[in-house]
Amino acid sequence: MVSDRPTANGVVPMMKDMTTTERRRDSGRTKAEILQVAQREFARKGYAGARVDEIADLMRTTKRMIYYYFSSKEQLFLAVLEKAYAEVRAVEQKVDVTHLDPVEAIRTLAELTFDHHDAHRDFIKLVSIENIHEAEHIRKSATLANLGTPVLDLIERILAAGKANGEFVTEADAVDVHIMISSFCFFRVSNAYTFGALFGRDMTAPENRARLRTMVGELVVAYLRGAGAKD
Amino acid sequence: MVSDRPTANGVVPMMKDMTTTERRRDSGRTKAEILQVAQREFARKGYAGARVDEIADLMRTTKRMIYYYFSSKEQLFLAVLEKAYAEVRAVEQKVDVTHLDPVEAIRTLAELTFDHHDAHRDFIKLVSIENIHEAEHIRKSATLANLGTPVLDLIERILAAGKANGEFVTEADAVDVHIMISSFCFFRVSNAYTFGALFGRDMTAPENRARLRTMVGELVVAYLRGAGAKD
DNA sequence: CTCGTAATGTACGAACTGGTGAGTTAACTT
DNA sequence: AAGTTAACTCACCAGTTCGTACATTACGAG
Secondary structure: OOOOOOOOOOOOOOOOOOOOOOOOOOHHHHHHHHHHHHHHHHHHHOOOOOOHHHHHHOOOOOHHHHHHHHOOHHHHHHHHHHHHHHHHHHHHHHOOOOOOOHHHHHHHHHHHHHHHHHHOHHHHHHHHHHHHOOOOOHHHOOOOOOOOHHHHHHHHHHHHHHHHOOOOOOOOOHHHHHHHHHHHHHHHHHOHHHHHHHHOOOOOOHHHHHHHHHHHHHHHHHHHOOOOOOO | OOOOOOOOOOOOOOOOOOOOOOOOOOHHHHHHHHHHHHHHHHHHHOOOOOOHHHHHHOOOOOHHHHHHHHOOHHHHHHHHHHHHHHHHHHHHOOOOOOOOOHHHHHHHHHHHHHHHHHHOHHHHHHHHHHHHOOOOOHHHOOOOOOOOHHHHHHHHHHHHHHHHOOOOOOOOOHHHHHHHHHHHHHHHHHOHHHHHHHHOOOOOOHHHHHHHHHHHHHHHHHHHOOOOOOO
C-alpha cells in the first residue's frame, strides 16, 4: 500500500503557529458543526428523507465522525431536537413582561412568540416532523420533559394580575392561553406552503406579517376580556 | 366504503360461478384500495419513510399494481393528497350556516372546523408532511389550486351580515378569519404529541376536547366584536 | 369459441443507505 | 522522548428500496 500523504481536503491550513488558539482537532467544534448541518438537512428532508451521507458531504467532516459522536441517525436527530429546544427556551427565558400591565403583557408575549416563530423556521419544521412521528424521539429524552413550565408560570402571573385589576373576565387556563398563542404563530409558519397554494396568499409575506402579528395580540386580549362568551 | 367481498379475508376464491356480480379483476376497486392503504402509510411514516413494498404487503394487491396505476411513489403520494383534499371539500360544501345569525354562524363554522379536524387525523398529517416538503407536490397539481374559495365565500357572507347588523366591529378579512379558526383547530391535532410531551396535557383527550371546542368559537367572536383593539 | 387486451403475478437488479472494522495522526501527559 | 489516547480517514458491507422486464391470466368483444 502506497500511503499517499493525505494533503487534507485542501481547506485546512497547516499551521505551526501556536499563537492562534484555533486547533485542527476540536471535538466541540466538530460536534457543533454536525448538529448545525444536520438540523438543516432534517428540517429540509424530514427524518427518513435526510441522508447521513449528505450531512457528511455538506461539511468538512466525514460520516464516520457522525457515528463517532452520535452513534446513530436516530440519536443524531434527538440531539438536533434537544439543541433546537434549548435555544428556544433560552430566548423565552429572557422575556420579561412583568413590569407591564396585564393587557400589554399578554399582547407583548403574543407578539414575541410571533417573532420567535417567524425567526426559527427550521425549528418549526423539526417540531412538525417530530409530530408526524408522534413524538417518539422526544419521549425518549429526559432533557425535554416539562420544558414548558416557565412560559406557563409567566402566563399564569399575567392572568392573575389581569383578573385582579378587572381587565380579564374570562376564566382562562394558562395552558389554554398558550395554545391560543402558539397555534396561531406556529400554523402561520408551518402551513404557509399549502395555505399559499390553496388560498393564494403567502402568510409569511411582509405585507401580511405585520397585520397578522397585531392580530394575535388582539385575539387573545379580546378573548380574555370576555367578549366571546354567550350571553 | 363498500365492502362487497364475500370472503372475510384470505385468498380470493377461485370461482367459476358467474352468478355473482363480483369481478376478480376490478381496476377501480384496486386503485381505491391502494389509495386508502397508501394514505395510512404516508400519514404514519412521512413521504420518504413510507415504503412502497409495505403498502403492497398491506393489501391483496402487489407492488406491481401500484406502479401500473400510479407510475411512481411521488405520483401515488400526489393522488393520495388529491383524494384527501377532495373529501375535505365535499364535507365543507355541505355546511350551511346562512340561516343563522352572524355570531352563531361563525361560532358554528368554527366548531364544525374543529370537529372536522378532529375526525381526520390522517389528513392533517398529510398536510403537515406536504408542508415539510414546502408543498412541492401540491404545486404540481392543477386539481388543488384555489380549493379554498368556497369557505372564503361563506366567511365573507357571514362577516358582511355581522357588520350589517352591528354585531361585528372589527375590520376583518375573510382569509384572516379562516387562519384564526384553522390554526387553532389544526394545531390542536397536529401538535398534540410534542405538546403533550412538553406540557403534560393531551389536547386531544376528551376532557380537553369539549372545552377547546368552545374556545375556538369564543375566540373568533370576541375578536370580531372588537374587544381586542387598543383604545 | 377465439382472440385481444387490460389486469395481475413473479423475479430480479442497480443504486442507495445506515452502519462498521481497522488503521492513522495529532495533541497532550509524564 | 516516549507513550497514551482522543480525533480522524478510508474502504467496505449487508440489507433495503424504488422500479422494471417478462410471463400469465381473466374478461369482454365479435
